[in-house]
Amino acid sequence: MRERAKQKGEPVLRDKSFELLIETVKAKKPFRILEIGVNVGLSGIAMLLSSPTSNLTGIEIDEEKIKEAKENYRQFGVENRAKIFQGDASEIIPVLTGEYDLIFLDGPKGHYYEYLPHLLSVLNVGGILFADNVLFRGYVDGTVKTPHRYNTTKHSMEKFIKAITENENLKTTLYRIEDGVSITEKLK
Numbered sequence: 001m002r003e004r005a006k007q008k009g010e011p012v013l014r015d016k017s018f019e020l021l022i023e024t025v026k027a028k029k030p031f032r033i034l035e036i037g038v039n040v041g042l043s044g045i046a047m048l049l050s051s052p053t054s055n056l057t058g059i060e061i062d063e064e065k066i067k068e069a070k071e072n073y074r075q076f077g078v079e080n081r082a083k084i085f086q087g088d089a090s091e092i093i094p095v096l097t098g099e100y101d102l103i104f105l106d107g108p109k110g111h112y113y114e115y116l117p118h119l120l121s122v123l124n125v126g127g128i129l130f131a132d133n134v135l136f137r138g139y140v141d142g143t144v145k146t147p148h149r150y151n152t153t154k155h156s157m158e159k160f161i162k163a164i165t166e167n168e169n170l171k172t173t174l175y176r177i178e179d180g181v182s183i184t185e186k187l188k
């Protein structure tokens with residue numbers, strides 16, 4: 001399904017980053033997972049199949065994608081462990097009340113920094129924040145020149161990286177693979 005989704009141009013997680021996510025989920029065995037940016041549900045399904053005791057809450061803005069994701073959850077038999085909140089993550093994240101053991105941040109790239117305080121407040125101590133696209137097309141580490149229209153997103157992502165790497169309550173590893181992945185553990 002991932003191959004088919006890639007061919008259709010769906011923005012699915014790239015292969016090495018996908019493997020890293022699944023390794024992390026298998027090692028962590030999170031009881032509750034939060035996914036920002038569900039798309040058609042492929043990463044969510046993979047996480048749930050890798051960790052049979054996990055439950056997933058997703059946030060997705062696109063109603064059509066949600067319909068497909070729900071159908072995909074059914075096909076893979078994980079529909080009883082997955083729910084989706086439909087709407088803008090900027091509005092939903094601040095009112096989340098749950099506690100999560102793993103958060104997969106894969107939504108709009110210009111908003112990671114804005115989401116961060118809220119996400120950390122619903123992440124349990126010992127929990128993991130896994131973020132994709134943190135090098136944002138090579139613009140963030142300067143390997144690719146940033147087109148003017150992406151300057152705001154790039155600066156916001158730089159602030160996100162600074163915040164997760166300089167906060168002493170967090171331990172972050174930055175992976176320079178594909179579009180960049182960060183894995184942050186909440187220490188206290």
Ligand SMILES: C[S@@+](CC[C@H](N)C(=O)[O-])C[C@H]1O[C@@H](n2cnc3c(N)ncnc32)[C@H](O)[C@@H]1O
Pocket residue numbers: 011012013036037038039040041042043044059060061062065087088089090106107108
């Ligand atoms: C990269 S895709 C997610 C891919 C998915 N995690 C996977 O690997 O299978 C990003 C998703 O975020 C959704 N999205 C974009 N802006 C959003 C927002 N403001 N709030 C919630 N979801 C949003 C898009 O519709 C898209 O489906």
